[in-house]
Structures are given as structure tokens and as C-alpha cells.
Amino acid sequence: MTALAETTGRSAEKYRVTRSRRNVAWTGIGALVVVVVLALFPYIIGAGTETIMVQGFIILTLASMWNLLAGYAGLVSVGQQVFVGLGAYFVLALNINRVPMFSALPVAAIGCGVAAIPLWWLVSRLRSGYFAIATWVLATTVELIIEKISSLGSGTGLSLPHTPSLSSAVLEAYTYWIGLAVTVLALLAVYLLLRSRLGLVLTAVRDDEVAARSSGARVGLARMIVFVVAGIGCGAAGALLAVSQLIVQPSAVFSVQWTAEMAFAVIIGGLGTIEGPILGTIVYMVLQQTLASYNAWYLIILGLVAIVIAIFARRGLWGLVDDYLHVRLFPVGYWLWDPAAAGRSRSLRFGRRAGGKHS
Amino acid sequence: MVWINDIITGILIGGLYALFACGLSLMFGVMKVINLAHGDLAVVGGYLAVGVITVTHIPVLWSFVVVVPLMAVLGYVLQRTVIQAALNRSILTTLLVTFGLSVVIENGLLQFESANSHSLGVGNSIITSSFSIGSQITIAYLLLLIFVVAVVVLGGMQYFLSRSRYGRMIRAVADDQEAAQLSGIDYRHVFGIAAAIAFGTVALAGIAYGMYSQFAPTTGTDTILLFAFAAVVIGGLGSLWGTLLGGVVLGVSQAIGAQISGSDEFLAGYIVFLVVLVLRPQGLIARRSTS
Numbered sequence: 001m002t003a004l005a006e007t008t009g010r011s012a013e014k015y016r017v018t019r020s021r022r023n024v025a026w027t028g029i030g031a032l033v034v035v036v037v038l039a040l041f042p043y044i045i046g047a048g049t050e051t052i053m054v055q056g057f058i059i060l061t062l063a064s065m066w067n068l069l070a071g072y073a074g075l076v077s078v079g080q081q082v083f084v085g086l087g088a089y090f091v092l093a094l095n096i097n098r099v100p101m102f103s104a105l106p107v108a109a110i111g112c113g114v115a116a117i118p119l120w121w122l123v124s125r126l127r128s129g130y131f132a133i134a135t136w137v138l139a140t141t142v143e144l145i146i147e148k149i150s151s152l153g154s155g156t157g158l159s160l161p162h163t164p165s166l167s168s169a170v171l172e173a174y175t176y177w178i179g180l181a182v183t184v185l186a187l188l189a190v191y192l193l194l195r196s197r198l199g200l201v202l203t204a205v206r207d208d209e210v211a212a213r214s215s216g217a218r219v220g221l222a223r224m225i226v227f228v229v230a231g232i233g234c235g236a237a238g239a240l241l242a243v244s245q246l247i248v249q250p251s252a253v254f255s256v257q258w259t260a261e262m263a264f265a266v267i268i269g270g271l272g273t274i275e276g277p278i279l280g281t282i283v284y285m286v287l288q289q290t291l292a293s294y295n296a297w298y299l300i301i302l303g304l305v306a307i308v309i310a311i312f313a314r315r316g317l318w319g320l321v322d323d324y325l326h327v328r329l330f331p332v333g334y335w336l337w338d339p340a341a342a343g344r345s346r347s348l349r350f351g352r353r354a355g356g357k358h359s
Numbered sequence: 360m361v362w363i364n365d366i367i368t369g370i371l372i373g374g375l376y377a378l379f380a381c382g383l384s385l386m387f388g389v390m391k392v393i394n395l396a397h398g399d400l401a402v403v404g405g406y407l408a409v410g411v412i413t414v415t416h417i418p419v420l421w422s423f424v425v426v427v428p429l430m431a432v433l434g435y436v437l438q439r440t441v442i443q444a445a446l447n448r449s450i451l452t453t454l455l456v457t458f459g460l461s462v463v464i465e466n467g468l469l470q471f472e473s474a475n476s477h478s479l480g481v482g483n484s485i486i487t488s489s490f491s492i493g494s495q496i497t498i499a500y501l502l503l504l505i506f507v508v509a510v511v512v513l514g515g516m517q518y519f520l521s522r523s524r525y526g527r528m529i530r531a532v533a534d535d536q537e538a539a540q541l542s543g544i545d546y547r548h549v550f551g552i553a554a555a556i557a558f559g560t561v562a563l564a565g566i567a568y569g570m571y572s573q574f575a576p577t578t579g580t581d582t583i584l585l586f587a588f589a590a591v592v593i594g595g596l597g598s599l600w601g602t603l604l605g606g607v608v609l610g611v612s613q614a615i616g617a618q619i620s621g622s623d624e625f626l627a628g629y630i631v632f633l634v635v636l637v638l639r640p641q642g643l644i645a646r647r648s649t650s
Contacts (some may be wrong), residue, residue, distance in 0.1 A: 053623075062372075129387065130588075137632060137633075145626065300462075303460070307455075310459065
């Protein structure tokens, strides 16, 4: 209110509504530099680190998709592992039919997007918690059906039969680059999606669903698009998993642990921001690597941290960063830009309710 | 005749599923919380029973006398602290928090109790023996006992909710939290009571499951939560007797699936669940006003 009162004294043309107070180009250049450095990694680091990085790419891709579902569309899916599993099995099925595994990856991702449509039809009639468990039941059902197909290895799974005849170092490097590409595309897709009209609809729904519906927002369609996009993304991550491990086992690819990991990365990093899953994935990977020798401890600690953050700091670690530094690397909301206050941290934010960690 | 025997067994197992499901249904009906840790709590009940039996040498069938009150207290405390704190934020937060709890409990059990399976009452004559009707039909005493317990628990809950003072308070809070609060009801306390009942029943179900089959840390999410949820949805959201019907339908479809092929047992149950979800999303028995 004080900010509005101040505006009356000055001429209005000095103010403009913008997505960011800084030039977005700088963020773009920064992101490009990071991607180029990451792309050069295989020339610098060893194969062991590459494998860990690929795991990080998988988690980050999954987390971005889960963030889109839970953070923007209000859909808490506990069954996203169904797409990880389907993505991996599409790669396996294509590879059995002599499709090279790297070319199978994009086909698998699209296949998961197509599969998401009937799955959405089944679960879309449920809301909130019932939606959550229904997706879980659906994932288990799909797993049980796939375990019945003997040509895909039944309950034990299969190794990819036609792997490229490359030295392991080159294969690892290729896998790394594919992983990086999948992750960059996933983040880019989420960013562009949220800046589009759809992002506006989702923001409106998040703030007040009834008001959004009465203003003509097609909420059901928006949610379906998000579910399909998340299906494609999680499917790509699952395909990446198959390509990196060269083996597909039903209990491993359809494990609910995938959903636990993506959800924890998002909650810890910050639900409802694009930066959150990136930060959350880094925290996740560090914890997982340091506690790797203590078996299940990393999931216990991650779970406890996620519970504490979900209750006490709903916007996660990135929310804390944002509160103190007012940084937004991927601006998808709108700000009121005030030239007089530029440099000071006094802008009104429109895209997201200002302040109020506990709002 | 094999079919009849299996269907009778399926009906009786339905009682066990209803016992799993009624707590889930109650917590959703009263607080609008879907407790994603519900299945893991049943497993915790099972592990508590193992511990209590080892320490006190109490007969297996009586272990619930200690375990159920313990879990009820845990339910009240968890509801008044963690779950209430999450509820104060949003429904979404309760999902995140209970999912976190589920993962923490499951991996905690894996860490401290190993992945080995446990079962309760091996060698106890009541638990392992059965009786025959005619030459073909054999019914396990245990399954009959579990079914009777389930009917008694569901009937007791129904009576408690419709007749008792606390039951009236629970229904009032479920119907309109703010109006109930204006009438002087502390809804947080009422939520605690409802959670205590839910945790108590799920502990009882966990013990029953341990006697009927065996449990490991992952059983809670692999099977129990999904079965409980399927029973609730098949029966109809928010109806206690519907939950029993849902459990029976699930049990019978699993029995029929197992007859078709041993590996189709669970799949058949889930397919029936999905068919009900598509054709009759409100469940076989439509929602009533009770809880």
C-alpha cells in the first residue's frame, strides 16, 4: 500500500511493468556460459564423475517436471515413476527392434507424452490427495502389465541388446552430452511454457481457482497440457536412465523412489520457482554422495529436511535466497519497475505474492 | 468348488482391507487429509507388535492391547504437531509432509530393522489352523477372526460417530469447521481424536496382516496403502460400510485374478479399481453425510 501511495506523487510514465529489473539477456548469457562449461566437462573430469553428473541430470529433469505439476498446476503426482518406467521400456522395445538407443530416446519421450493422455483421462476426475494415490496405483498397474510381457524380460528386465560399439569412455561422454541436452531442453520448455498464456492461466489458478474459472480460464485443459508435458519430460529422463545404465529392470525403473527424489529436490529447493529444482538437485546430489556409504540415511535425512522446509519455509531454499537478495534468474512473473527505486529492493511483484514466507 | 473356496477367502480378506482403509477414510472425511504414510503406519504397528511380544511375552493375539493404544497416542501427537502444522499451510503441504513421513518411516525401518520380512504368531494354533465345510471348502480361523474384527471395528466406529458426544463433535467439525468452532469445539483436539482412531485401527490392521501374511519395511507402500485406497474408492468416498464393500470387492477380484494366473492377483484388483474409477467415480455406495 505504501508503494502505491508513493506513486501518486510522481508521473506515471516513469514506471513500467517488466518481467525483470535487470536485462534478461544477462541471465541468458550466464546460462549459456554454464551450459558451455558443462558441455566441456567430459574433456576435464573422469568417467566416475560423469556417471554422477548424468544421475544429477536425470534428477534435475524429473524435479523440473514435478515442480511444474505440483508447484504450478497443483497436481501432486506420486506416480510420476510410471513415465520413468515407460520411457526406459520404450527405449528397450525400440532397441530390441534395432533402433539405435540414442535415436530411441526422443521417440520414447514423445511416446510417454502420448501415453500420458489416456492416463490423464483416468486420474483427472480425482482431486488433491485422491489424485496423488490414484497416480500411484496407476504406476503400479502399468508396472504389473509390463512385467507380463515376456519379450521385454518379464519381471526381471533385459539389457539393451544393441548398444553402439564404442569405447566405454566415448560412450560415457555421449551419454553425458545427451543427458545435458535433455536437461537443458526440459528447463527451457518449462521456462517458455510458464511465460506463455498457459503460465498465466496456471498462475491465476494457483491464486484463486474459482476466480480463474469464472474469468474463462480453461483450467482442465491447462492441467492436461502440464500433465502431458511432465509425461514427456519424465519419459525423457527414464529413457536417459536406460541409455546410461544399459539395462532396464521393472522394479528399478518403476520405483516410487523416483517420485520421492524428485519431490524432495523440488520441496527443498523451492516449490513454484524454476530455480528451486536446480538448487534442490544440487543439495540432493551433495547429500546423496556424502551419505552414499550409509545406505538409506540420505533418504531419511532428505525426507526430514523436506518435511521441515514444507512446513516452515514453504518457498524452499530459493525462497530464502530470493527474500534476501531479490534475485530471479528465470523471470516468469511481472514486476513493477520503478526507476527511482532501481538498485534498491523495493519493487512490487505481481507474478507471485510479495513477501510473506508463510502466506 | 475351488472357485467357491477362493471367493469365500477373498470376501474374508476384504475385511482386512476394510480395516486398513477405514482410518484413511476417516482422516480424509474429517480433516481432508490424505495420509500418504497410512500404509507405513500399519507396518510400524506390526513392528511394534514384534517388539512388544519379544519383550513382554504377551500372547500374539493380545499384542493389540498394547500396540493399539500406543499408536493412538502417536496419532494424536503427530496430528497435533506435524500434520496440524501442515494443515495450517495448505492441503498441498499435508500431502508433501505425509509423503515425506512415508519415505522417512520406510527407510528408517530399512536402516534399523533390515529388509527382512517378519510375521506374527507362527506356530500359534488359532492363527495357523482352519476348519472345513463339506469336503471342498476350507476356511482359516484367522481370516474369519479378522473379518469379524473388521465388522466389529466398522460397526463400533459407525456407532461412535453417530451416537457418542465425541462422534457428534467429529461430524460437526467435518461438516463445518468454523461453525463447530463458534459452538465451542476445539477442532484441533477433535482432529487429534480422529487421528488417534485412524492410527489405532491401522495398527490393528497391521497386526492382523502380520498374522495373515508377512511384512517388510516396503510393504506399507507396495501393498497396504494402495489396497486401502482402492477399497475406499471402490466402496465410495466417506462411507464406512462402503469401505467394507470395497474391501470385499477388492479381495474377491484378487482371488479371481489369482485363479486365472498366480501373477494376476494384484493386477486384477487394480483393474477393478480403475474400472470403478471410470464407470462410477463416486464409488459403489454414494457418499453419505456420516464422516
